Amino acid sequence: MTEPTLEVSSLLTVRDVERLARTMLPKSTVDYFRSGSDAEYTRRANRGAFRKWAIAYRVLVDVSRVDTRVRVLGQELASPILIAPTAYHRLAHPEGERATARAAGGSGTLYVASTLATTSLEDIAATYDAAGASAGGASVGGASRWFQLYVHKDRGLTRSLVERAEASGYGALVVTVDTPVLGRRLRDVRNAFGLPDGMHMANLFAPGDGIEAKDPAFRHAQIAARHDASFTWHDLASIRAWTRMPLVLKGIVRADDALRARDSGVAGIIVSNHGGRQLDSAVATLDALPSVVEALGAQAGVDVLLDGGVRWGTDVFKALALGARAVLVGRPIVWGLTAFGEAGVARVLDILRSELVHAMTLAGCPAIDAVTRDMLVRR
Numbered sequence: 001m002t003e004p005t006l007e008v009s010s011l012l013t014v015r016d017v018e019r020l021a022r023t024m025l026p027k028s029t030v031d032y033f034r035s036g037s038d039a040e041y042t043r044r045a046n047r048g049a050f051r052k053w054a055i056a057y058r059v060l061v062d063v064s065r066v067d068t069r070v071r072v073l074g075q076e077l078a079s080p081i082l083i084a085p086t087a088y089h090r091l092a093h094p095e096g097e098r099a100t101a102r103a104a105g106g107s108g109t110l111y112v113a114s115t116l117a118t119t120s121l122e123d124i125a126a127t128y129d130a131a132g133a134s135a136g137g138a139s140v141g142g143a144s145r146w147f148q149l150y151v152h153k154d155r156g157l158t159r160s161l162v163e164r165a166e167a168s169g170y171g172a173l174v175v176t177v178d179t180p181v182l183g184r185r186l187r188d189v190r191n192a193f194g195l196p197d198g199m200h201m202a203n204l205f206a207p208g209d210g211i212e213a214k215d216p217a218f219r220h221a222q223i224a225a226r227h228d229a230s231f232t233w234h235d236l237a238s239i240r241a242w243t244r245m246p247l248v249l250k251g252i253v254r255a256d257d258a259l260r261a262r263d264s265g266v267a268g269i270i271v272s273n274h275g276g277r278q279l280d281s282a283v284a285t286l287d288a289l290p291s292v293v294e295a296l297g298a299q300a301g302v303d304v305l306l307d308g309g310v311r312w313g314t315d316v317f318k319a320l321a322l323g324a325r326a327v328l329v330g331r332p333i334v335w336g337l338t339a340f341g342e343a344g345v346a347r348v349l350d351i352l353r354s355e356l357v358h359a360m361t362l363a364g365c366p367a368i369d370a371v372t373r374d375m376l377v378r379r
């Protein structure tokens with residue numbers, strides 16, 4: 001890892017942040033963060049889908065004040081831009097998830113902590129809340145941090161993760177449903193990607209656990225082999241029985257699955273294809289969004305979120321116009337963390353938020369409920 005030579009304020013776009021971060025990391029880490037699976041059609045398609053829409057802006061609207069507040073799972077958030085769960089933040093920066101949690105908590109941004117964090121979920125929770133408290137309490141109380149769950153074959157382990165998340169006051173449980181097995185990221189295979197010595201999956205193993213000692217550079221391919229590929233809609237009921245946290249399903253791209261999720265009593269779904277890292281040739285998330293939103297209807301009681309390829313404020317605008325309640329960003333956060341730690345994550349959030357405000361201002365939309373379907377035309 002090398003030190004950046006730029007000031008954080010000189011980074012004007014998410015693209016600038018990524019460009020800098022990629023010069024600072026070993027190749028195998030850049031490859032892990034960046035890659036999609038196989039031919040990477042879906043990773044690219046996620047971006048391409050945003051380019052297919054143009055904004056038919058409105059004029060002569062009072063946009064002297066623009067309000068980006070939204071309600072997600074009944075909670076008011078200052079902005080519809082959330083942090084997607086991503087693994088292994090200590091690969092990006094020595095402070096890892098703690099730096100991400102401080103940036104998120106300090107700005108009141110909703111942070112979804114990963115099962116595969118390199119910091120324990122208890123530590124992330126405490127760090128997030130402390131940052132929220134010192135920033136004026138905007139995010140105290142835990143509702144603005146959610147925990148992402150990978151369902152393991154070991155039901156006892158899975159259940160203990162859920163119980164620990166509940167005990168730590170996480171506001172929702174995000175069950176990732178697109179990873180029964182790991183997508184084939186060719187660069188990771190070729191690089192024999194694994195965690196370096198001294199870094200571990202803090203929610204799953206304690207340092208010095210027999211399992212880690214046997215294989216210190218525990219390959220993440222082996223980790224995903226511990227996921228329960230037999231997990232079905234039917235088994236979701238057992239997770240519901242373990243916790244009072246609302247459930248969110250992450251990785252839905254079909255209308256019928258969205259309806260099934262609603263019928264299973266989930267509070268939210270994330271239209272996601274894992275950033276193009278799982279099934280290659282999977283439909284781009286922005287392309288999948290309208291059918292999901294239409295199937296659920298306006299009074300669905302299920303909040304629809306989206307991730308995948310969000311890199312500009314105008315991308316956020318487009319996803320909201322097509323019916324998403326909010327969006328999550330994955331890689332941009334990891335690049336920000338690499339470049340400047342906590343300040344880098346804060347910078348990425350700030351760039352996207354100000355770009356969204358700018359887009360809403362120029363489009364004649366003073367509040368999120370003005371960002372409607374008719375604001376877009378197909379290119």
Ligand SMILES: Cc1cc2nc3c(=O)[nH]c(=O)nc-3n(C[C@H](O)[C@H](O)[C@H](O)COP(=O)(O)O)c2cc1C
Binds near residue numbers: 116277309310329331
């Ligand atoms: C490096 C990396 C690690 C990820 N780790 C997880 C994870 O642990 N759990 C999960 O549900 N999704 C994980 N994802 C998927 C993200 O939550 C999200 O769906 C995706 O990154 C969104 O696309 P974007 O990176 O284009 O914003 C990961 C993605 C990346 C790039």
Ligand SMILES: CC(C)CC(=O)C(=O)O
Binds near residue numbers: 087116221223274277
């Ligand atoms: C080991 C993987 C399941 C972690 C992950 O979600 C990812 O790298 O996309």
